[in-house]
Amino acid sequence: MTQLSDPGFEHWFEAHAAATPGEGQDIARVSAVDRNSCMIRNEQGEIPAELSGKFLFNVGSPVDLPCVGDRVAVQYHNDGASAIIHGLFPRKTYLRRKCAGTEVDYQMIAANIDIAFIVQSCHFDFNLPRLNRYLVMAADGHVEPIVILAKTDLISGDELQGKIAAIRAAGITARVIALSNLTGSGFDEFRQAVQPGLIHCLLGSSGVGKSTLINRLTGRDDLDTKAVSSTGEGTHTTTRRQLLVLDDGVMFIDTPGMRELGLLGATEGVNKGFEDITGLSTACRYADCSHTGESGCAVLAAIACGELSRDRYAGYLKLRKESEFHELSYLGKRKKDRAFGRFVKMARKDMKRWDNHRP
Secondary structure, three states, X not given: OOOOOOOOHHHHHHHOOOOOOOOOOEEEEEEEEEOOEEEEEOXXXXXXXXXXXXXXXXXXXXXXXXXXXXXXXXXXXXXXXXXXXXXXXXXXXXXEEEOOOOOOOEEEEEEOXXXXXXXXXXXXXXXXXXXXXHHHHHHHXXXXXXXXXXXXXXXXXXXXXXXXXXXXXXXXXXXXXXXXXXXXXXXHXXXXXXXXXXXXXXXXXXXXXXXXXXXXXXXXXXXXXXXXXXXXXXXXOOOOOEEEEOOOOOEXXXXXXXXXXXXXXXXXXXXHHOHHHHHHHOOOOOOOOOOOOOOOOHHHHHHHOOOOOHHHHHHHHXXXXXXXXXXXXXXXXXXXXXXXXXXXXXXXXXXXXXXXXXO
């Protein structure tokens, strides 16, 4: 892929100059991750970096490993051609999900994002429950969401208004931008929503046009895209999360499409993503109301009178239960991990004592 130039990176660097790395270390931004290897960006450009042994030894969870967008403390080698990562600065915001499959742990998507563009195609990809999941993920990580309805050229104006109405009827209040990469309709509104010095993240299923949006923004074909199918739907192209710095200092994290978007420990995000329901709950008779059958439940009363839709309520319950269930499993796993860690430390001490007393 052609490397995007990075004038304007100083916008970010100057804004975080107050961060203090260790002696002989500097601050950089993680631009891509591949297992224990990273690419990092500084004012000069992008170089490879490895995690120090001490850093890896002290990692207690995958959450503690660097992800795209992280600020890290680095020490340069080979005349600045490579670096060692020694530390990770606190994250201002983040996007994370439950690991795909049966593993109960967090997978970091990106960190320190200012705006998350959640892209859905107006055609086959339009899905309100999935949109709610993305919005909960953004709310859980304190990231501002903007919904992009892409490929408006595939539907009529009336159909587009119907989809926007469905979003509002579902209680979603996030800003919505409707656009077409083919005709350019709505693209000016999208361009005005991005700002130099801020990190923007593109989220959505494969083939909805995330990479095409960036190419249109730059006016170049820097990111690989594939031709759409006969139905107008795109195909998967992006294979890893990567930070791109455009000529005007606008920063984007492009992400592969996510087939699974499980929630783990996202109770706060669920509450923020369903503020209409949490707002109603303040009028419930009981402070710990579960909204599933208690007398005096304001949420159930709102459903009965038609103020709250049953679909919206069912979606809220499903995401809340999923998040809480996975969190219990996660806490149990962490407890076992800590117990095993203590066992290993005790075994090492016993071995050391035995070695010291051997004849």
